[in-house]
Amino acid sequence: MDLIWKSGAQRRRRGAMLGAGLVLACTAARAQVSVEVVQPRESRIAQTLQLTGTVTAERDAALSPRISGLVQTVAVDAGDRVKRGAPLLVLDPALAELALERTDAALDEGRASMAEVARLRDEAKVLSARGDIPQSQYRTREAEVKLAQAAVARLDAEYREQAERVARHTLPAPFDGVIRERLTDPGEWVETGTPVLQLVATDALRIDVQAPQRYLATLDRGTPVRIRLDANPDQDIDGRVVARVPASDPASRTFLVRVGVDPSTGAAPGMSARLSFELPRSTAALVIPRDAVKRYPDGTTTVWVVEGEASAPVAKEIPVELGDGSGREATVVGGLDADQVVVVRGNESLRGEQPVRVRNPRSD
Numbered sequence: 001m002d003l004i005w006k007s008g009a010q011r012r013r014r015g016a017m018l019g020a021g022l023v024l025a026c027t028a029a030r031a032q033v034s035v036e037v038v039q040p041r042e043s044r045i046a047q048t049l050q051l052t053g054t055v056t057a058e059r060d061a062a063l064s065p066r067i068s069g070l071v072q073t074v075a076v077d078a079g080d081r082v083k084r085g086a087p088l089l090v091l092d093p094a095l096a097e098l099a100l101e102r103t104d105a106a107l108d109e110g111r112a113s114m115a116e117v118a119r120l121r122d123e124a125k126v127l128s129a130r131g132d133i134p135q136s137q138y139r140t141r142e143a144e145v146k147l148a149q150a151a152v153a154r155l156d157a158e159y160r161e162q163a164e165r166v167a168r169h170t171l172p173a174p175f176d177g178v179i180r181e182r183l184t185d186p187g188e189w190v191e192t193g194t195p196v197l198q199l200v201a202t203d204a205l206r207i208d209v210q211a212p213q214r215y216l217a218t219l220d221r222g223t224p225v226r227i228r229l230d231a232n233p234d235q236d237i238d239g240r241v242v243a244r245v246p247a248s249d250p251a252s253r254t255f256l257v258r259v260g261v262d263p264s265t266g267a268a269p270g271m272s273a274r275l276s277f278e279l280p281r282s283t284a285a286l287v288i289p290r291d292a293v294k295r296y297p298d299g300t301t302t303v304w305v306v307e308g309e310a311s312a313p314v315a316k317e318i319p320v321e322l323g324d325g326s327g328r329e330a331t332v333v334g335g336l337d338a339d340q341v342v343v344v345r346g347n348e349s350l351r352g353e354q355p356v357r358v359r360n361p362r363s364d
Contacts, residue, residue: 040287058204063195064193071185104159118148227273231266235265240259304342315350315356
């Protein structure tokens with residue numbers, strides 16, 4: 001019995017000591033923390049819209065031959081710069097050139113025949129005037145001349161048609177640009193409409209971006225844009241909206257906006273870019289020191305504010321939404337009121353509803 005009583009007493013002493021430790025820990029957790037506070041400064045900031053887009057060229061063509069045939073020569077390769085009108089590809093023109101010679105000979109024959117019937121008509125005219133031949137014979141000669149003229153006109157059209165066929169065995173560059181891709185080689189048979197070369201113009205570039213439909217009335221021609229190419233993210237490029245297509249995509253509820261970009265900036269078709277549109281309207285914001293903002297791994301941003309009676313102030317953590325800021329200041333666009341007092345020093349060790357002692361009390 002004595003041993004049982006002693007073990008019970010020991011348990012009671014240990015329980016009392018544990019309870020006292022918990023009380024001390026809770027008291028320490030609720031102890032006042034010395035903090036410094038700041039009053040948010042009101043400001044107005046321009047609204048920006050962040051979107052991503054793709055650099056495109058005003059002219060980007062998949063070239064195909066104007067006639068079917070066997071590829072004889074490909075004069076360019078990927079990466080070559082070409083001028084408008086330069087021959088890019090030649091098809092074997094042998095058969096077409098022979099046909100051109102045939103139509104040329106037929107045209108010469110027709111012209112000779114027309115000259116002969118014209119001579120006979122002129123003779124008949126003289127004879128008819130003297131009464132040596134009937135008037136009807138002269139009129140027959142005139143009809144023959146008209147038939148010969150029509151035949152020559154037809155043969156001339158056939159000759160020009162065949163000459164155009166010969167010319168179409170050569171594929172010229174429709175504009176200045178760079179060969180993006182070569183899709184055929186000599187010896188291949190190609191049909192009309194089959195892409196053989198990809199030509200892109202690099203003198204006029206734009207960035208195509210899909211913008212939410214609620215900004216249709218805001219993003220107009222001339223709207224300033226700050227551009228950052230993903231290939232060179234450290235360089236800011238100034239741009240402006242050059243066109244918009246006021247027709248919304250029913251699936252994504254977006255519309256097309258095109259932003260002009262200078263090729264000298266290093267932009268090239270196919271590059272991705274990040275765009276910041278400066279919207280004309282501004283929004284109210286509060287400016288606080290950046291040290292007052294607490295960031296969490298999930299992207300949440302918070303600040304500590306001091307609330308309660310002046311005799312017993314406590315700290316409270318609230319989530320806020322940040323705008324663009326720079327240097328030592330942060331811009332708060334949501335979650336914080338202008339009359340709230342923000343903790344700027346001592347917020348590292350704060351806990352919810354913890355009593356605080358303000359070292360620089362707010363002066364109203």
